[in-house]
Amino acid sequence: MSDRVLMKGNEAIGEAAVQAGCQCYFGYPITPQNELTAYMSKRMIEEGRVFIQSESEIAAINMCFGAAAVGMRTMTSSSGPGISLKQEGISYMAGAELPMFFVNVMRGGPGLGNIAPSQADYFQCTRGGGHGDYRTVVYAPSDVQELYDYTFLGFDTADRYRIPTMIAADGILGQMMEPLVLTEYKQPTDLPSKQPWQLGDPSTQEPIWMTSVHLGEGKLEAHNLKLQKKHDLIEANEVRYEETMLDDAEIVIVAYGTSARVAKAAMLKAREAGIKVGMFRPITLWPFPNPQLNALADRIDNFLTVEMSLGQMIEDVRLATCGKARIHLHGRTAGGVPVEDDIVDQLKKILASKGDEIIRNF
Amino acid sequence: MNNKIRCAGFGGQGIVLMGKLLAQAGMMEDKHTTFFPQYGAAMRGGTANCNVIVSDDDVASPMVETPDVILIMNGPSLDKFEPVVKSGGWIFYNTSLIDREVERDDVQVVKVPANEIADEVGSTRSANMVMLGAVAEKLGVVKVDTLIKALDVTLHGKGEKLMNLNREAMKRGAALAA
Amino acid sequence: MEQQVFGMPKAMKPEQTLYCPGCGHGVAHRLVAELVDEFGLRDRAIGIAPVGCSVFADKYWNFDVISAAHGRAPAVATGMKRGRPDSFVICYQGDGDLAAIGTAETIHAANRGEHFVTIFVNNAIYGMTGGQMAPTTLIGQPSQTCQLGRDAAMMGHPIRVCELIKDLPGVAFAARGSVDTPKNVLTVKKHIKKGFQNSIDGKGWSLIEIVSPCPTNWGMTPRKALTWLRENMLEHYELGVFRDCDAGNGGGA
């Protein structure tokens, strides 16, 4: 274990991006992800790569649009208010099928909100956030090592499917330090070449028109159906999740990111108190592990979603389980972090309840 | 186990550094560890605190709801965190800057005149190191020797003079608690 | 911090500010409040707090305050002033807010000659987020995102906002002052007074830039910060009036 380094979550993402061969990073300061931009300002320049602190998030995302269009491995990062501004560009990139990796270190909203840890951008992350019929792949790591590892995967998945991918982290993950193994990045050998579509490549024969505008009759529908095929493929191949202590479970906690860390501690406490509880942790928020949760709902009657938002992921859990089980909510907001004992108490209440009663903590 | 630790004081006392050193030392002893600082907007000069967990087992939650140990460097932090320490837990506090007694009777108290000792060593700014030396020696969360080694990593590139003062301050804190 | 010579203005709440020792924001707030009193505007004044260290200006100003999204204050000001023309709107912005993310809103409000006053606190850094490069950061000045100092080839040049906008026809007044000496503070007050008068007279948009210290993120003591400001910032950011519609150099809308 001694080849570990102690690193801050934000910086771990930065180092992973550098290792993964990120060629261009564009960003604008915002708490609680500032250390990531600062880290990139140093490391990217050391490596002779591109770093720009843009004049705004709108500029940053459009710099990404440009750099991705010419075939660069491209990245940006921000927190809620900045990600909101980037949604226009993300929609354009999804439409133009451009790979890009971005990070949202979530803080409290709506509006300027606060800078405390939060998961309140779940809807924004998983529903596209911008306009139009599109998807982005969303990874939800829950410790510093995973922030590092999923940054590698984020870049690879983006290139594999020509799609924007992201990490949904929160202020705790961004700010905390944990031991990290700086594993070596190995690019998958089966990633498609960018040569057929990248702009400015002197080896291309025909001019390329890169766009998200499709005005002719039926053109956009055809294009979106093509995107949808890709989304179907991603749903079939890229779902990730973690299951803990499900074998004898009578009730299951569903949680991701930091909430999953607290929920896991609560689960262990509840087990000590004799409650047969297990945990299901979605690691991809889109594609959401629908089939897996659906199958679980065949034998589990009660699920408790634990999230740092007031009932966002719970909607996906409901959709996945198709009314087969009762879905309860433990939600905290705007910097509120779930408390282990509160979760244990709620588990007890749920197990003591009868009928269709849905129990939430607020 | 006394493994959930909160460090608190005012900005400028090196509170975050205390936490980082504990986490770094924990890692060097092949333990599981997480460190989480309270982070805030720019307005400076207020209180600072951070949480560290050092454990032989996997750390599930990085949150420290009820600390086992608090390392308190100034008065307002004692007022704030005395009530939240686990019953049976430990309060280490800086008697150089706090002239009251701990009121709770269900916790164990270690008084550390951190600033005075640091002054004797020749660097007021090393008061945080005195405190770390004391807690390491008393509770064995990590070894004092490991903390001293951790200094070289965490403060890499700082002048040898400061490093020596820090090492000395740590040892003096340890001696006090022995 | 600012000396209390003739008591607290009515337009100022009796609160101690949370700004760092030696910060320029407190002085700028106070000057605005004094003039709101002097012009008797407290009942119809609306302050716009930016996203930056002065986001909590409402804690200190004793009149209506709204907080805008980062950089959008001039657009918010436009909406308020057009919707309620008899209001008196004071747009208060930092350098990141005004000259980076809000550049478009600033230039277009200026170009339309909106009838509000903008107070622009230029401290050459992003204060609130912990010291990143601002559009006004000087060449060679280090920050969190240019640790080796700003390099013009990669990061562009420090923007002089007054000089940049002074020729837009909607601009009634553009001046730059500093809060480094009592004398300069008085000059800033004169500038703001002029801006207020223009706004009341419907002469167009007025910009008062205030070169201001951020000891915390410059990594200096308050005293050292003032010396550094004088020796470095005032070299690049020349003090003076760049546009005055009443002085025969055009302006107004």
Ligand SMILES: Cc1ncc(C[n+]2csc(CCOP(=O)(O)OP(=O)(O)O)c2C)c(N)n1
């Ligand atoms: C859309 C958006 N992007 C970024 C931020 C983060 N942010 C808060 S304050 C600030 C910059 C403040 O700098 P400046 O305008 O110079 O004001 P100062 O604090 O220096 O007075 C930034 C980037 C935000 N709140 N919203």
Ligand code: SF4
């Ligand atoms: S960080 Fe700078 S601008 Fe903000 S309050 Fe402190 S001195 Fe003022």
Ligand SMILES: [Mg+2]
């Ligand atoms: Mg500024």
